[in-house]
Amino acid sequence: xxxxxxxxxxxxxxxxxxxxxxxxxxxxxxxxxxxxxxxxxxxxxxxxxxxxxxxxxxxxxxxxxxxxxxxxxxxxxxxxxxxxxxxxxxxxxxxx
Numbered sequence: 001x002x003x004x005x006x007x008x009x010x011x012x013x014x015x016x017x018x019x020x021x022x023x024x025x026x027x028x029x030x031x032x033x034x035x036x037x038x039x040x041x042x043x044x045x046x047x048x049x050x051x052x053x054x055x056x057x058x059x060x061x062x063x064x065x066x067x068x069x070x071x072x073x074x075x076x077x078x079x080x081x082x083x084x085x086x087x088x089x090x091x092x093x094x095x096x
Contacts (some may be wrong), residue, residue, distance in 0.1 A: 009049070 023066050034042075057075055066073065073081065 012045075 030092075057078055060082055061073055061078050063076060064085050066081070
């Protein structure tokens with residue numbers, strides 16, 4: 001993700017966390033109403049985030065060696081296989 005997207009995501013996460021904090025003593029808690037426009041914007045951001053994440057996993061799947069007849073690896077399978085592959089390559093480099 002570009003730097004600006006990551007910082008925007010952090011700001012959104014911080015704002016969401018602040019909204020979930022318990023209210024201060026003596027104050028009534030107001031329920032935040034999210035407008036349709038805000039919800040649509042959040043949905044678009046989430047769609048972009050998921051698209052970017054899926055692209056990254058697809059690229060990682062291309063780099064990790066597997067058998068051609070195997071089904072498409074899940075995300076967790078891809079990560080675990082990448083860990084094993086990186087460890088193997090590191091060991092191979094250290095021996096030579």
